[in-house]
Amino acid sequence: MLDDSLWDKFLWDDCFLTKEDVPDTDTTPDEDESKRAQVFSGPVPHNASDPESADSLIASQMAKLSVADREKVYNDVHGIPDDCVEETSELIHNSLWGLQHEIDILPDKKAYNIAERLNPKYTHDREFRLAFLRCEKFDCHKAALRFVRHFQMKLDLFGEDKLVRDITQDDLDVDEMEILHLSNGRFLNVHDKAGRRINIIVMVKKTYKTDSCLRKAFYITMTAYRDIEIQRRGLVNVSIQFGNEVKGTSADNPDLVWKLPKQNQAIPLWVSAIHLCYTKEAWEGHNAMVKTALDKQSKVRCRVHCCGTILECLEELRGYGIDPSCIPVNNKGEITDRIKDHKRIEQQRRQERLKYPAPSTIAVPFCEDVLLGKGTPFQIHRGNKKLQQFVADRFKKYERAQKGAKKAVAHEIVEAVRSNGGLFLKQDGNRWVPVTDDVALLKVGALFRYLRLKNGTK
Structure with missing residues (x-):
């Protein structure tokens, strides 16, 4: 694990590490990633849970960045505000046209084609498409790939009958609703210093099936993306892991640990920073797999905080533009606002019932x-x-x-x-x-x- 001083030197001293100094251990070639629509496909590398391999992989990606890109990563991770793209009518018009062009020339878009046939009004919704463009700073190619990945992921998780409509709580099964009410993964109604919404993931002492967790996570994300400020500024993920061992927790599922970070590649939200907070070395293998599973842009924006207590870990977030007092978790790793969150979930379902058939x-x-x-x-x-x-x-x-x-x-x-x-x-x-x-x-x-x-x- 690279400590902060090493990271800071790594970010600012261009002579510290060059592309030739670090072996390229990335298991996914650039050209394959630029074409692949599948989100959860691909084998898990044999060394995915090895901390040294994960850090070497991140170092390799950092070495490929330009000085300007490294500075952008530094600002994103430390909550330094970034100017949003000025959305002129001309930019929006040209980008929407460019997005469709890029979608048309992508070779792998089976799920998108199904959605297009079922309900073109849904797939061509202007605000929906703009969310993907904002997420990628109006890079039409990247937005197009994210867009078709979104439909492939949705098809994999929910099936064809739910492909061209918004997912609501009525679509979740018993396990998924139970996970939702645990309040352990959700967007807080607070922001970091850069104005980005904070999403927390708190490990709980219970295990669930992979697909149940992925469907619940999809629902949470797709209820938050409608906030235009989230689309423009991105979000910050804070993962909190406590206890002496992973066994028996929601992280005690390698398949889920590998697949959950990959959802970042298919949602209409930009993950600006990822903070992994843990108190015991038992979590190092878990966190290594998370870092390995992340896409290349997210890998270099991932930071690890390991301290004696959860509150000490959260206090470290202050240096990254996050007020630790806004994270509703006590020193035992218990969520402190569950009752309040249950009321929010009820209100959200009430609004969905009034909006959808x-x-x-x-x-x-x-x-x-x-x-x-x-x-x-x-x-x-x-x-x-x-x-x-x-x-x-x-x-x-x-x-x-x-x-x-x-x-x-x-x-x-x-x-x-x-x-x-x-x-x-x-x-x-x-x-x-x-x-x-x-x-x-x-x-x-x-x-x-x-x-x-x-x-x-x-």
Whole structure:
């Protein structure tokens, strides 16, 4: 591991290390990387978890940079503000045209072609494409490669039926929603000194399948990318690893450790800096694999912080433009704002429900949903309890209404549920299916009848 003093000398002294001094140990040739659409393909190098090999690989990439590029890397890593590209109408027009041209001449774009056939309106959305251009500072070739990689990654993770629509929480399964609610990987509502949003990844004492973690990470990224400032300035990743060993944690999965960093190549966001914070040497192999898996631009922007405690590691971030007090983690490595984050997740799902059409099936009901069925689990569900309150609040109005007007009161309640982002769901195997309006009205009517019997009214 190169310490800060060595890195600083490496960055500023052009005579310290030259291209000839360091063997090129990169396992992926430049020409292959410039054409490959696959994100997760390629074998894991036999020495991927070797710290010395990882640092030699980074040194090799640094040696290839010009003095100006090294200075850019230094500024990115240390949170020194960078001027954003001035987006004139001419630049945007020419870049969008150039992006399409570069997409057309790319040889490997199977997933993009499928998406283009299914819904060209989605693939040609102006703001969506601009996000990829901003990410690559309006380099049309790089943006085009990132764009087709995005669709290939999305196809690999979610399948063809979800390829040309935004992914929401309703698309996540039970494990993925559980990972989401762990709050261990997400964008904080804070920025570094360069104005870049901070994304944290905190290792937790539980293991999950690779695809579940990748799908959850994709969802998190694609809900954050709509922020234009993130598109223009990029983001900063802070990974926090604590404890005496990797075993039993979410990092105890070499396949995931290798694939997760590769998502950076296919998202419409620029990763300006990566900070790996850990307290024990047991994590060195894990971090070496992360650094090896990163693309070339991210490798040289990766820094390691190893101290006695997590808080000491986070304090080192101050020198890189990050206020450690904004990272919601205590000295035990525990996330301190989980309840607050759960409310944010709920609000996000509510907004998604109001924006997008109801899905055909759902794996995990929303807290505002009304679940049709008998028994205590249904009765105590928050959405069912809210429905009961809606019915109680309108009981007198319902009783006074004429026969035709009673249905209007029931409709009012159904709409009240939906305005909160709720759906009326029935169970179908291990999935939940939205019911029709008529079935929802029957449910509301049954509650009114139950309340009438309970009150002893005729």
